[in-house]
Amino acid sequence: MRGSEFAELRAFAEVARRQSFARAAEHLRVAPSTLSQTVRALEERLGITLLSRTTRRVSLTSAGARLLERFAPALDEMEAAVAEAHDGRARPRGVVRLHALRPAYAGHVEPMLGHLRETLPDVTLDLTVDDAPLDVAASGYDLIIRRAPFVDDGMVAYELGSDLRHAAVASPGYLATCDVPASPEALAKHRCILWRPAKGETQRWRFEVAGEAMTVAVAGPLIVSHCEAAVAAALQGVGIAFVLQSYAVPFTDSGRLVSLLAEFLPPLAGWKLCHPRQFRLTAAARAVADVLTHSV
Structure with a gap:
């Protein structure tokens, strides 16, 4: 295979995998127009159309x-061999795109930013902290942090910390005005701070009673999309908040919030650091993953 043929095939594979000329060009460090010309040259040489292009997306x-099914494994093997040879003589460098939900960022990325800088001085971390739904395969991110139940077979996942737990909390001032709830069902008589993820539906609160999972629909004067907002409202006596325990602990430890219904709140599957299975990690992305997963 001539060098130009390999370059054309690699360009095609990157565009196909990322479903975007712009994202593939960024990864290959070439201009999108150059990449488009390279793929067009391959199509003309083969006499077939490989990619369907519209103004909104690119598809196979x-x-x-x-062609991708036959060629991609060989490309992965060649790139892996080159990367292994390169990694043996050079420290990781380049841009690593990481997507993290806000709670995962607060618990696992933010505390490591300084360490990442010291450990990987030639790596630029392009970090997005966002709770909006994400199309993993088309997103272009090298690494993504998700909760274990939302990791599918199309992703390779690594453990990132232990199990999680929810906490139901309220201020002493709020509880002084009403009966303390003794069971999840009792929440129907309370003001609750509802939670709704970005672009999602208002969530029911999940508990476990006598070994059986149950959900409770609650009502109240406030709906939020982040744990920090729910905690702030609970501190001001708005009502009962239902948040990840890590957000509540500083305030329950200080007595500014009171933990409720703890015996009905089981552990939850924790965070995973993932990448799409069809993408081989760069040396820089592997290094970032190593730092984050070995920090727990």
């Missing part, structure tokens, strides 16, 4: 899907 044709 049936011929393109067959």
